[in-house]
Amino acid sequence: MKNFPVPRGTNDILPSEIPLWLNVESKARHLLRTYGYQEIRTPLFEETELFARSMGETSDVVQKQMLNLAASHREDAEKTTSASLSLRPESTAAVVRSYIQHHFDQKENLTKLFYIGPMFRGERPQKGRLRQFHQIGVEAIGPESSLAYLDAEVISLSVHLLRSLGLKNFRLKLNTLGSPDDKKEFSRQLREELRNKISDLCEDCQGRFERNVFRILDCKNKTCREIVSRINIGHSYLSQESQVYYVQVKEALESLGIVFEESFNLVRGLDYYTHTVFEITDSSLGSQDALGAGGRYNNLVSQLGGPQADAVGFALGVERILLAMAPDGVIQEAPLTVYMIAMNEESYRKAFEILHLFRGQGISADMNYRLASMKSQMRSANKIGARYVAILGEEELRQNAVTVKDMTSGTQETIAVENLTKVFKEKNFVIHNHE
Numbered sequence: 001m002k003n004f005p006v007p008r009g010t011n012d013i014l015p016s017e018i019p020l021w022l023n024v025e026s027k028a029r030h031l032l033r034t035y036g037y038q039e040i041r042t043p044l045f046e047e048t049e050l051f052a053r054s055m056g057e058t059s060d061v062v063q064k065q066m067l068n069l070a071a072s073h074r075e076d077a078e079k080t081t082s083a084s085l086s087l088r089p090e091s092t093a094a095v096v097r098s099y100i101q102h103h104f105d106q107k108e109n110l111t112k113l114f115y116i117g118p119m120f121r122g123e124r125p126q127k128g129r130l131r132q133f134h135q136i137g138v139e140a141i142g143p144e145s146s147l148a149y150l151d152a153e154v155i156s157l158s159v160h161l162l163r164s165l166g167l168k169n170f171r172l173k174l175n176t177l178g179s180p181d182d183k184k185e186f187s188r189q190l191r192e193e194l195r196n197k198i199s200d201l202c203e204d205c206q207g208r209f210e211r212n213v214f215r216i217l218d219c220k221n222k223t224c225r226e227i228v229s230r231i232n233i234g235h236s237y238l239s240q241e242s243q244v245y246y247v248q249v250k251e252a253l254e255s256l257g258i259v260f261e262e263s264f265n266l267v268r269g270l271d272y273y274t275h276t277v278f279e280i281t282d283s284s285l286g287s288q289d290a291l292g293a294g295g296r297y298n299n300l301v302s303q304l305g306g307p308q309a310d311a312v313g314f315a316l317g318v319e320r321i322l323l324a325m326a327p328d329g330v331i332q333e334a335p336l337t338v339y340m341i342a343m344n345e346e347s348y349r350k351a352f353e354i355l356h357l358f359r360g361q362g363i364s365a366d367m368n369y370r371l372a373s374m375k376s377q378m379r380s381a382n383k384i385g386a387r388y389v390a391i392l393g394e395e396e397l398r399q400n401a402v403t404v405k406d407m408t409s410g411t412q413e414t415i416a417v418e419n420l421t422k423v424f425k426e427k428n429f430v431i432h433n434h435e
């Protein structure tokens with residue numbers, strides 16, 4: 001018989017792991033709202049061209065990693081469109097598309113949005129590199145939002161988020177690409193530096209030289225890295241204005257006590273970046289060491305047909321955060337509060353009603369859905385990790401009460417059904433609520 005394992009590079013997130021995910025997601029949501037960001041949920045797929053136009057035709061993601069939807073899925077009911085669709089490899093382009101479509105610029109001067117959700121890239125899977133992975137990201141978009149304080153806020157938020165999840169050993173790398181004109185000058189200078197070393201570069205980088213020279217800067221090949229380490233352009237490509245902006249960003253970060261390292265080689269693989277770029281790495285992750293990254297992208301909104309609006313954002317990889325949190329990030333799964341035990345057919349019906357009574361009051365409760373021996377029901381209660389069992393037998397049924405046993409101390413008491421939820425609430429039982 002054929003087996004059906006999960007597709008390569010994807011994972012089932014199992015019940016035992018869910019508490020970890022909920023912890024990360026709820027802490028993130030809370031903090032992002034604290035910083036004034038509102039959640040947005042865009043579709044899991046968009047027109048392929050949206051991604052190609054924003055990230056750049058020559059970026060690795062667009063060239064090698066797009067997961068296209070099959071042709072049969074792409075025509076709508078009226079067959080009026082036949083645009084190629086792709087699963088989203090990231091959300092910046094999608095958020096910008098939504099910003100334009102819903103005229104956010106007419107509603108507010110600055111729009112601060114966040115998202116949490118799965119992204120898809122057809123990469124070669126390895127530790128920390130998946131085909132379906134999850135990001136927590138923010139995008140701050142608005143006319144006249146090119147403000148060094150906003151860059152500093154976005155960067156400090158990413159650091160704050162990682163710290164609030166207990167991560168400490170990460171490094172923040174910072175650089176600036178300058179304005180689009182500065183960026184052109186940067187690529188011109190890079191080509192100049194590398195022109196007489198082309199034949200020493202790896203095959204990929206030889207192609208990158210014309211296509212996208214910036215990609216050579218983060219090639220992992222040993223020879224390419226040596227060549228790159230000898231390049232000494234510094235920030236000579238920056239205009240006076242861009243220099244000033246960069247200094248302001250650094251000063252704002254320093255005023256917040258955010259420690260960063262300047263990295264002249266940090267260019268980021270996506271075309272839309274201008275000015276500030278940053279990356280957060282954690283060496284405990286091995287070769288896929290980026291916990292997250294982001295930067296400013298001042299021309300993307302207008303490039304995608306929207307108004308003139310500047311923007312800055314970041315995305316953190318949830319799986320990588322979880323890898324870096326382990327092993328001390330393990331959270332005990334919140335146990336079930338009550339496990340109902342019915343001793344016979346007659347009491348079962350009442351027990352089933354009480355089960356709903358508990359749940360209706362927000363007290364987590366469960367029971368066997370088939371009558372079984374007391375011993376087997378106790379075993380189930382233990383396995384689930386119930387803090388209490390509520391036993392309903394003949395005697396209890398007659399008294400309209402239940403016997404509640406504390407599974408840790410072994411003590412038990414009989415409580416009238418009418419007082420049951422009140423007593424449980426007074427004892428301050430865990431109410432399952434992750435928000």
Ligand code: HAM
Nearest residue numbers: 090092128129130133290291292293294313314315317
């Ligand atoms: P990115 O650098 O492509 O940027 O991805 C951000 C983070 O997502 C990475 O640092 C990593 O933690 C995680 N990630 C990326 N690819 C994978 C993968 N295949 N498997 C596991 N984790 C992965 C962006 O996506 C930009 N949209 C960030 C941004 C937002 N810039 C401005 N706004």
